[in-house]
Amino acid sequence: xxxxxxxxxxxxxxxxxxxxxxxxxxxxxxxxxxxxxxxxxxxxxxxxxxxxxxxxxxxxxxxxxxxxxxxxxxxxxxxxxxxxxxxxxxxxxxxxxxxxxxxxxxxxxxxxxxxxxxxxxxxxxxxxxxxxxxxxxxxxxxxxxxxxxxxxxxxxxxxxxxxxxxxxxxxxxxxxxxxxxxxxxxxxxx
Numbered sequence: 086x087x088x089x090x091x092x093x094x095x096x097x098x099x100x101x102x103x104x105x106x107x108x109x110x111x112x113x114x115x116x117x118x119x120x121x122x123x124x125x126x127x128x129x130x131x132x133x134x135x136x137x138x139x140x141x142x143x144x145x146x147x148x149x150x151x152x153x154x155x156x157x158x159x160x161x162x163x164x165x166x167x168x169x170x171x172x173x174x175x176x177x178x179x180x181x182x183x184x185x186x187x188x189x190x191x192x193x194x195x196x197x198x199x200x201x202x203x204x205x206x207x208x209x210x211x212x213x214x215x216x217x218x219x220x221x222x223x224x225x226x227x228x229x230x231x232x233x234x235x236x237x238x239x240x241x242x243x244x245x246x247x248x249x250x251x252x253x254x255x256x257x258x259x260x261x262x263x264x265x266x267x268x269x270x271x272x273x274x275x
Contacts, residue, residue, distance in 0.1 A: 124248045128237045131249040131269070136233035138266040139169070145259040148266065150236060151274070153253050156180045157244035159236045160218075169227045173219040173239055175201045189243050193219050196235060196243075 122130070135150075142148060144165030151158040156179050162170040173193070176184050185193070194200070202215030223232065240246045255274040256264040265273065 127249050128241055131252075131271075132230070132233040132237045134268050134270060135236060136229040137268050139163075139227070139229045139233060141266070142169075142256075143258070146256065146264060147258070148254065148256045148264075149274075150240060150252055150254050150271070152240070152244065152246050152251055153272065154251075155183055155244070157183055157240070157246075159239055161232070161236075166225060168222065168224040169232070171221040171223070171232060171236070172216055173198060173243070175218045177201075178218065183244070185243065192243060193239075196239065197221060 138148060139161055142161065142163035144163055146163045148161045149158050150160075157174045158172075159174075160172045162172075164170060179185065198219035198221060199216075201217050201219060203217055221232075237249075240252065246252060249271065253272045253274045254266060254269055256266055258264065
């Protein structure tokens with residue numbers, strides 16, 4: 086912090102120094118992901134930051150990670166004492182060029198995702214215990230670090246996102262109040 090005092094006054098006449106922060110323009114810009122970091126290191130850092138953001142979610146809060154371009158997403162829904170639901174986009178909801186190959190679907194299953202159990206149709210509700218997407222229902226205590234690593238692997242290995250810098254996020258609650266997660270170091274979806 087800098088000390089700012091009035092010029093032109095004798096030292097004795099000067100008021101007591103007031104501590105104030107320097108103007109924002111003088112503060113260094115410190116990137117959350119150093120430019121020298123490899124993509125693998127960036128994914129590891131994202132998983133650490135994502136685990137912290139997930140631990141902060143309250144009941145009925147949602148957090149969605151998606152590429153800045155495309156239709157894939159990984160969604161987290163905090164369910165309070167009932168744990169957390171994770172969903173990952175399935176083929177009916179992916180753009181034509183993003184459809185999952187048979188190998189990608191097998192990889193989804195090897196990661197522990199449940200297969201979609203229902204189709205989303207206009208006017209038809211999705212069953213409570215199922216989803217039109219790949220999904221997982223986790224009990225408390227929710228393993229935030231493990232699911233953060235899973236989400237990072239899913240976005241990288243299944244949906245082909247090359248670097249976390251290519252991601253954005255959206256977060257909100259049941260009232261559609263937007264929630265900020267600056268710890269993620271990602272662009273907030275407009």
